[in-house]
Amino acid sequence: MSYIPHTDQEVKQMLKDIGVCSLDELFKDIPPQYQPASFNLPEGRSEFEVYEHLKRLADKNAASLVNFLGCGFYDHNIPAVVDALAGRAEFYTAYTPYQPECSQGTLQAIYEYQSAICLLTDMEVANASLYDGGTALYEAGMMALRITGRNKILIDGGVNPIYRRIMYTYTTNLSIDFVEIPVSHGQSTREEIYKHLDDKTAAVILQNPNFFGAIDDHSDIIKRVHQAGALAIESVYPVSLGMLKTPGNMDADIVTGEGQSLGLPLSFGGSYLGFLATRKKHVRKMPGRIVGETADKRGNRAFVLTLQAREQHIRREKATSNICSNESLCALKAIIYLSVLGKQGLVDLARLNFDKAEFAKDTLARIKGVEVKRSSPTFNEFTVCLPRDSREIVASMIERGFNPGLPLGKYYEDMKNYLLVCVTERRTKEEIVRYAENLEAVLWN
Amino acid sequence: MSYIPHTDQEVKQMLKDIGVCSLDELFKDIPPQYQPASFNLPEGRSEFEVYEHLKRLADKNAASLVNFLGCGFYDHNIPAVVDALAGRAEFYTAYTPYQPECSQGTLQAIYEYQSAICLLTDMEVANASLYDGGTALYEAGMMALRITGRNKILIDGGVNPIYRRIMYTYTTNLSIDFVEIPVSHGQSTREEIYKHLDDKTAAVILQNPNFFGAIDDHSDIIKRVHQAGALAIESVYPVSLGMLKTPGNMDADIVTGEGQSLGLPLSFGGSYLGFLATRKKHVRKMPGRIVGETADKRGNRAFVLTLQAREQHIRREKATSNICSNESLCALKAIIYLSVLGKQGLVDLARLNFDKAEFAKDTLARIKGVEVKRSSPTFNEFTVCLPRDSREIVASMIERGFNPGLPLGKYYEDMKNYLLVCVTERRTKEEIVRYAENLEAVLWN
Amino acid sequence: MELIFEESVRGRKGLRLPKCDVPQAKDISGRYKREKPAQLPEVSELDVVRHFTRLSRMNFSVDTHFYPLGSCTMKYNPKFTENIAKLTGFSQLHPLLPQLLLGGMLTQGALEVLYNVERLLVEITGMTEVTTEPLAGAHGELTGMMLIAAYHRDKGSRKKYVIVPDSSHGTNPASAAIAGYQTISIPTDKNGVMDFKEYKNKLNSEVAGLMLTCPNTVGIFNSQIKEICSLAHRNDALVYYDGANLNAILGKVRPGDIGFDIVHLNLHKTFATPHGSGGPGSGPVGVRKDLTQFLPVPKVIKRPDGTYALEENRQKSIGRIASFYGNFDVLLKTYAYILLLGKTGLIEVSEKAVLNANYIAVKLKKYYDLAYDRICMHECVFSATRQLANGVHALDIAKALIDRGFHPPTIYFPLIVKEAMMIEPTESESKHSLDRFIAAMRGIAELSQNNPEVVKSAPLNTAVSRPDETKAARELNLRWIA
Amino acid sequence: MELIFEESVRGRKGLRLPKCDVPQAKDISGRYKREKPAQLPEVSELDVVRHFTRLSRMNFSVDTHFYPLGSCTMKYNPKFTENIAKLTGFSQLHPLLPQLLLGGMLTQGALEVLYNVERLLVEITGMTEVTTEPLAGAHGELTGMMLIAAYHRDKGSRKKYVIVPDSSHGTNPASAAIAGYQTISIPTDKNGVMDFKEYKNKLNSEVAGLMLTCPNTVGIFNSQIKEICSLAHRNDALVYYDGANLNAILGKVRPGDIGFDIVHLNLHKTFATPHGSGGPGSGPVGVRKDLTQFLPVPKVIKRPDGTYALEENRQKSIGRIASFYGNFDVLLKTYAYILLLGKTGLIEVSEKAVLNANYIAVKLKKYYDLAYDRICMHECVFSATRQLANGVHALDIAKALIDRGFHPPTIYFPLIVKEAMMIEPTESESKHSLDRFIAAMRGIAELSQNNPEVVKSAPLNTAVSRPDETKAARELNLRWIA
Ligand SMILES: Cc1ncc(COP(=O)(O)O)c(C=O)c1O
Numbered sequence A, B: 001m002s003y004i005p006h007t008d009q010e011v012k013q014m015l016k017d018i019g020v021c022s023l024d025e026l027f028k029d030i031p032p033q034y035q036p037a038s039f040n041l042p043e044g045r046s047e048f049e050v051y052e053h054l055k056r057l058a059d060k061n062a063a064s065l066v067n068f069l070g071c072g073f074y075d076h077n078i079p080a081v082v083d084a085l086a087g088r089a090e091f092y093t094a095y096t097p098y099q100p101e102c103s104q105g106t107l108q109a110i111y112e113y114q115s116a117i118c119l120l121t122d123m124e125v126a127n128a129s130l131y132d133g134g135t136a137l138y139e140a141g142m143m144a145l146r147i148t149g150r151n152k153i154l155i156d157g158g159v160n161p162i163y164r165r166i167m168y169t170y171t172t173n174l175s176i177d178f179v180e181i182p183v184s185h186g187q188s189t190r191e192e193i194y195k196h197l198d199d200k201t202a203a204v205i206l207q208n209p210n211f212f213g214a215i216d217d218h219s220d221i222i223k224r225v226h227q228a229g230a231l232a233i234e235s236v237y238p239v240s241l242g243m244l245k246t247p248g249n250m251d252a253d254i255v256t257g258e259g260q261s262l263g264l265p266l267s268f269g270g271s272y273l274g275f276l277a278t279r280k281k282h283v284r285k286m287p288g289r290i291v292g293e294t295a296d297k298r299g300n301r302a303f304v305l306t307l308q309a310r311e312q313h314i315r316r317e318k319a320t321s322n323i324c325s326n327e328s329l330c331a332l333k334a335i336i337y338l339s340v341l342g343k344q345g346l347v348d349l350a351r352l353n354f355d356k357a358e359f360a361k362d363t364l365a366r367i368k369g370v371e372v373k374r375s376s377p378t379f380n381e382f383t384v385c386l387p388r389d390s391r392e393i394v395a396s397m398i399e400r401g402f403n404p405g406l407p408l409g410k411y412y413e414d415m416k417n418y419l420l421v422c423v424t425e426r427r428t429k430e431e432i433v434r435y436a437e438n439l440e441a442v443l444w445n
Numbered sequence C, D: 001m002e003l004i005f006e007e008s009v010r011g012r013k014g015l016r017l018p019k020c021d022v023p024q025a026k027d028i029s030g031r032y033k034r035e036k037p038a039q040l041p042e043v044s045e046l047d048v049v050r051h052f053t054r055l056s057r058m059n060f061s062v063d064t065h066f067y068p069l070g071s072c073t074m075k076y077n078p079k080f081t082e083n084i085a086k087l088t089g090f091s092q093l094h095p096l097l098p099q100l101l102l103g104g105m106l107t108q109g110a111l112e113v114l115y116n117v118e119r120l121l122v123e124i125t126g127m128t129e130v131t132t133e134p135l136a137g138a139h140g141e142l143t144g145m146m147l148i149a150a151y152h153r154d155k156g157s158r159k160k161y162v163i164v165p166d167s168s169h170g171t172n173p174a175s176a177a178i179a180g181y182q183t184i185s186i187p188t189d190k191n192g193v194m195d196f197k198e199y200k201n202k203l204n205s206e207v208a209g210l211m212l213t214c215p216n217t218v219g220i221f222n223s224q225i226k227e228i229c230s231l232a233h234r235n236d237a238l239v240y241y242d243g244a245n246l247n248a249i250l251g252k253v254r255p256g257d258i259g260f261d262i263v264h265l266n267l268h269k270t271f272a273t274p275h276g277s278g279g280p281g282s283g284p285v286g287v288r289k290d291l292t293q294f295l296p297v298p299k300v301i302k303r304p305d306g307t308y309a310l311e312e313n314r315q316k317s318i319g320r321i322a323s324f325y326g327n328f329d330v331l332l333k334t335y336a337y338i339l340l341l342g343k344t345g346l347i348e349v350s351e352k353a354v355l356n357a358n359y360i361a362v363k364l365k366k367y368y369d370l371a372y373d374r375i376c377m378h379e380c381v382f383s384a385t386r387q388l389a390n391g392v393h394a395l396d397i398a399k400a401l402i403d404r405g406f407h408p409p410t411i412y413f414p415l416i417v418k419e420a421m422m423i424e425p426t427e428s429e430s431k432h433s434l435d436r437f438i439a440a441m442r443g444i445a446e447l448s449q450n451n452p453e454v455v456k457s458a459p460l461n462t463a464v465s466r467p468d469e470t471k472a473a474r475e476l477n478l479r480w481i482a
């Protein structure tokens, strides 16, 4: 069994047809002294036993904590159609659509996904997906180096610290001048950016809303960036684009983001979806697969992978990226999600997130000793300053059934007492109020 | 919304095209005085809210009790392929396959299902499904009346009491002579049957294994039944047919059963699957839909609903049954289940059930005061006699996390201390041992 | 395509079973044992997956095609309801658990669902109580007939007849007959409703009941329903409402308010549970107050303390009509659907269903003869008489529609309309979708005029075309033989 | 087919959102706000369902077609693993939870999965430690290159070159280049393996590493691997194992035992997780003992008390290569797959995968030229040179296969074989399935001989045929515009 159909009879027949006497003979290129030193694996089990084992492990996780944790990875509702459709075997058991005639379903869906990403961000072209939001940002940085021929990158301290660490990791071995614009108590200043912006700068990387949830209009910064001959890279949170000024409208050159909020479950960190959009003029420098529309030999609309000359399987060491498998199925989920949500739905959803978060701010602000930061408008995530180290408070809240947010001390030394709180449309008023009551109890009982 | 696509604009246009001014005008055949006295329903909610509500209700049910309850409805493993395939929208969002050209998928699957039922039971023809095991047995009884032109039915007391109540219910208004063969402490005798068997008898209804789990060979009874010019109806448990003598081999005339054990979840009683098989000579008296193979106009193999002249949509009051919608999707699940289980798989599965139940018998027999009934061989269900009323013992076992079986006093007055225990392949040795330990504790602590 | 049995290879296995963790037991005697294993398929899991996936692709379905099959209400089946039925708190629950001591308290969620569904259906129909047990519409009808019999029996009478209009669905007379009644058929008048005079004539004290579909199967709401019901009641006959067409009148009229005594609903029609290629369905039955005593058991009740329990003994109950509480998974989906749509949503359903049907009627009536040319409810019925002049039957039009990517309308029914094409678009379909269908129908009408042979040769684009039904019935081949 | 955007009707809505249960908040300043809503589709849920269901039906896939795409290991993806990934205890878990105080104890199940997967992959590869973080094979390669750089950096050197055979997959040189290395390409000898002499010649002290696929991309296991590795080590170059072809050698040989320093696996190939139309994948990387210090963080560790925790600080770690712990759902499915098959099952996988490939090779070599006529491993590579004589390219053969219901082999790769057709049947396919494919290939070979034009006009049975790729690249149309 083990999903292998061969009967003994068939194996015999096949060996005979091949002209060998045993299966071992087929492996004769492997010298006997290459035998595994060990191969100590458990013996197989039935799917029912394996399922029970994994069910037990799943039940050990407190996935049902009431979630106020975000940090770029959000607990949104996922309409049932998303999985019902992406769960069609013709999608999930297919490979990359190299053969257009038997892959039009995937190709058209990805073309639609690209279109939706462009519409969301107000950009001109988007690729077929990248691994996740963090690696997408790294790819955007590399792309800017290629476009500008420069080798300095400024990255705002308000960019997700996880992404910043990823950027560092990938560039360690390259000779890139990497400058981080410091933040002080969750605030970075334009002056700091301008101070470092020069004619060696390939790109300035910004995030909106930033890691603290703060909303900004980066148009003025981007203007200065362009004056310096550099590119502006924006990392965005797609759901917020139902409400917020678009990076395209701010004149960004490359936009990336984490697509998890577009219909993907949190799933302990993956599979997620990196998206990347840019201006048409940069398309040949863009990493990743791209689907284009064309006509077939009968003149019918047809979709194909295009601009493959940028890619590793053609260009090898000269490719714009090494990416091969991407996150196609996640992109499919995203376009299904955006389709069923629709034009007005995205607007309403963004509003719902905003309203809930504002309500949470007001509710938390009423607790003694809790200071809700209001220096900038926020979308669905915001910082509160607590009277003591937020790390222990978080532990107490977890005990009370909440996943209460991120203690910021881990990433920002001057913010030990701060907590980053996220409120999506999934949180009810009642849950928000209970959260506040419990927080108060933790602080003062 | 509410799954209605119409925009206001479209509604206006459509009304105009129809030539009316308002939607109300379309309802003008309903006199105003027919207005609903009330229509007090809650306002609509999103799928997310409804899901949360139902999740909460689901969580209130102790579905995870370790299950030793059977009684014709069994806790078997269901391979994941069953739902993955039956969950294909082309199957579950289609209707009855009236139009063969666009329903070959369903038609072929049902033909295969019919074949599998015939193979399982060793009968010649089977229908496309009936509602459940109980109504299938009733339909078999009706069929026997039609075939023999007689009006007396004998039903063994070892037939599932739920089915017997169904039979009574349906025949109350008909002039049928209904005789129940009594059982005493779970045993009925052939003599009792023969006593009532006469030339008015249309059918004798038997069950194997019977409600107490006891296995029998009914060949001798059936011979006598045939000598009396009556038909033998057997109600069977399909999984047991991996091991037990088939009703066909016993020379039964009509075979029915509950198909739930063939890949359907317990699901609090439905949807289930009634199957019915018989001899070819009775096919025109058989209730329910039937799929047949034929050739299309190009000579290709094709499947169609056939012998429709028996059915209500053609024959109206003269039809062999009033059934219209049946349990098609459940039949599909059954054929998928039987296909992946396969020839040897069914044999092995039956053996596994048998072995586990025998182990449970031995284990329980070691408890002081517990008497395991061994007068007949059993398959995966058996009776034990406890030192006191089994009803309270059941309650204590439920408190300890077991669904321990059925107290037989409810259906058999002389069996107040008896418990009907079922052990399927899902129960592990460890669970069986724990069950015994707990039972002992309940009895003696 | 090959049968799954024909794909067998001797010795091939599909599924790995759990290892046996107990000692092998002593075998039973040979006389109890099966002689040869059943010749089930010997295939791999991938064989099974490919086989049934391919089969699925040979079907039309709501998710792939417009499916205006009259009387079947092939509306969109919301995906989220599928997830609800899969919640293990429901799907793994043994139905006998609440019948055990203490088990009721451990199945409160499931019992509450049953209770709530019943209450919602009570409000929707205007009846007093509902049983969720019947497993399909026809099963509801049979239950209804047994209730009628119980009612009369309780009064010491045993009436003989049940009246059904000739437009009624085949299950109606069949259910009445199976319950032990003789049927009296009433013709349909030229307006498409039951001939009132004929009805009056046939009504007598031996009539136990009357079965009506409303709107009826030609899509027309009979404005005289109340009078019809009163007349029946005056003869101590009960009036049964076949609720297959409830989709037309949600929130517009309730059978309970206008004189119906017993009602069944087809949850798989009105309440959007999937038809599953022909089932499972669900056909709850509602009754007026004085009939509640006859309803089948067990029934869910709500106790004063707010908990739910099963009532198993109702003295005059007709008994048990199914193994348990109905097709529970279908009831779950119905419950979820009603909660999602709510009052406003349900009313909108009927309004848009009726709008769509009338739109099609108006747009096609120049091309096909309407059986009854008037405002219709949720479906409209055409007759292909005009096309028949060129030798084109409703069946041919149906096959031509298949070629064009539409599931055909119902054509085997209603029997009173010659060459009937019964079109029920449902509220789920957009104007765009209707317009495409209308264009196809118009195209076929023109082709029937100009080139009828082409229509009669349809379908061309399908794997099989016009299977030989006579051969199927004569040379019975109903199963694979090894 | 219409785009989902083209199906939009102004004002149409698909999804009902939860009602807002909090007061509406004061708006933010207009300068922060979007000017016009994004022109997302305005469609109903049914529109969405039909659209994507129809799209799905335009794909070939493992579940519908034999898919012998070389180098991609398109084996059967067991259905039960999908259910495991959907368990809410996993799917709803926030990845940052274990990084909070106390959160680790509330994610023990997920951490244990990661730990166990790592241990299983360690045993399968013979490496010392594995990181599950890389999100695909190429991502693993890049991680590997960074590990190589870290190793040399730690020794104070910064070498310049990475050696790749010319048969290597495109991701290999691309990954090396992106990590900052220049690549040296080594030709393939006439036996289909890396030219040993050339390799020796090119190796020098500036070479940081060597990347090998083994068996390589023409399906051949290089019996000199150990020597190759030793030679590299003598130059302090590390040897990287591209594990895309691990399906050939499970339990037969382990990269860790024969000298490889770093290994990536493609879980979406060898371990049966679905390819998802091109992802998500998963490309865990294993290393030998002295390289473990460089592995990315966070890493799951098992504490002496048996609990699991995240190690976030590993001093010499290269850092973070992805947001979290890898594509967790893919890891889950891999874990389930390995547990199901177990030791014997995994060995059988390789044996039957190799058997199938050799069977095809033998059965087709009379009709097509084998690139290397010898016993192969899990895949065999043909060249359509013979057919080219009649003007028939590998591409044409591919298209002709589509018409016959088979997904074509890989034809764009390996670049070193002219008109390559790289066939990887995998172990999931039955002899029957192979025989059907072989018959189709033979038929096409004959047709190429007798009637090449027919082959060149394929495919005929598909919705589109031979899309114009030049036009696509010249007249870029990469998105819908309103
Ligand atoms: C008018 C009418 N009544 C009754 C029925 C029978 O319903 P079911 O198929 O659920 O038994 C139908 C089904 O088509 C119908 O259309």
Ligand SMILES: Cc1ncc(COP(=O)(O)O)c(C=O)c1O
Binding pocket: A323, A324, A325, D071, D072, D136, D137, D138, D139, D169, D171, D172, D213, D217, D242, D244, D245, D266, D281, D282, D283
């Ligand atoms: C030999 C080889 N190496 C590497 C890769 C890249 O793997 P991935 O697509 O997972 O990035 C592939 C994928 O086809 C491959 O075949």
